[in-house]
Amino acid sequence: MNALVERIEARTPVHRDRAIDGLRALALLAVPTGHWLLGGFTLSSDGALHNASPLGTFGGLAPVSWILQMLGIFFLVGGYASVLSYRKRKGSTGDWLKGRLARLGRPVLGVTAVWALLLPLLHYGFGVPGDTLRTASTLVIQPLWFVGVYTVVTALTPLCVRAARRAGVWAAAPLLVSVAVVDFLRYGPYADAVPSWLSLLNILPGWLFAYQLGVSWGEGRVTRRHAWGLLLGGAALFAALLLAFGYPASMVGVPGEARTNSHPPSLLVLALAAAQSGAAILLRDRLGKFLRRPALWAPVVVVNLSAMTILCWHQTAMLAAAIPASYVGEVPGLVVAPDSVGWILARLAWMPLFAGLLVLIGRYARGFESPWTGTGRTRRTAAGLLAAGFAVFALGLA
Structure with missing residues (x-):
């Protein structure tokens, strides 16, 4: 282990921004x-598994979702890193985008084809x-929406760079206003007259907001004064939306709740x-x-190198x-209704096993992140068809 830590430290360029990689990890x-x-x-009488959430019973766990909902940080860092990569591109903007999008698409194609x-x-x-x-299938495809959205915002990087150079940190303000307007329409006094599809208008500006902040940051247009403004202003708006405007406390969907914050993103997000x-x-x-310490830096590097594998x-x-476990019957913390404190404690005990299984799977799945140079057109086409078939099944279209 020490040899691996030392090898990672020796191979890390002096100019590497460890803080950005740490935030991403x-x-x-x-x-x-x-x-x-x-x-x-939960386990039905026929032995089938069905999704359930402890948030349906333990509303007090909602603040945990405030900590674990860190997609804003991911999009922020993504925007920052994209600017650095965009500046260093050697070919055309189209070539740069093609390379970035291929890195996102290969692992998604891999996991969906395997599941098919x-x-x-x-x-x-x-x-x-x-x-x-x-x-x-629903659980597997659930995190992949993020890749689709991230693909779109990545494709908008050149426009985000132009906006950042013109307006600095304020380039993200119109996105915030856009989401606020849609929220007012769908939750305000005339909500009954608003079509349900209107909420979909929040998807792009909702997630592009933090990405645009990251682009502005990468362009050197975000000062510490701006950062304090984001921190304090965001916290104040967050509190006001919860206390005065009745936004749901959970950042993730809760079974039985009519409103959700994340799908699509609300102003609270x-x-x-x-x-x-x-x-x-x-x-x-x-x-x-902090990450100058080799023992702390090495795990950050490993996580970043396996980013899409972890996500997928x-x-x-x-x-x-x-x-x-479903063949055994009800298993505490794993296959049983998440409606007790015992379930929470048991689930915490299961999580190291999940992590170990992810490491084991990742040893083989990481190959999907590398360029498929040895894969012929026929195999790539077959993988695409399998992935499409799985998507149709997972989305309930078949």
Whole structure:
């Protein structure tokens, strides 16, 4: 282990911004942690798994979602890193975008193609109930929406750079206003007259907000004074939306709740992202110094190198434990209604196993992140068709 730490330290360029990588790793690890902690299963009479959430019983756990909802940080860091990469591009903007998008697409294509092959094997070979496979498919595809959104905002990087150079940190303000207007329409006094699809208008500006802040940061247009403004202003708006305007406290969807903050993002998500972004910018130097320690830096490098693998396969790791357990019956913290303190404690005990399974899966799945140079057109086409078939099944279209 010491040899690995020393090797990683020796290979790290002197100019590497360790704080940015540290923030990205923190945001990445929050995704599986949140899904594993706040996602549970119930077992029906026919032995099938169904999704359940402890938030339906324990509303007091909502503040946990404020900590674990770190997509604002991820988009902030993504915007910052994209600016640096965009400046250093050697080819055209189109070539740069093609390379960035291919890095996002390959792992998604890999996990969905593999699951397309697993579905019939699990059902016909091992007798896994169809409802269990529906549940599993929903969980696998759930985090992949993020990749789609991130792909779109990445494609908008050249426009974001222009906006940042013209307006600095204020380039993100119109995005905040846009989401506020849509929220007013869908939750205000005339909400009954507003079509349900209107909320979809929040998807792009809602997630582009933090990305644009990151682009402005990368362009050197965000000062410490701006960062304090984001932190304090975001926190104040967050509190006002919760206390005065009745926004749901949870940052993730809760079964039975009519409103949700994240799908699509509400103004509360942007308030949290603003506060998190301000804090991240203010703590950047301290975090960079902290990660000068080789033993702390090495895990950050490993997580960053496995970013898409973690995102795409962490739900599979949890399912690898839950599906076999469903044949045993109700298992505390794993396959039983998440409606007791005992479930929470048991789930915490299961999480190291989920992490270990993810590491094991990742040893083989990381290959999807590398360029598919040895893969012929026929195999790539087959993978695409399998992925499309899985998406149709997971989205309930077939």
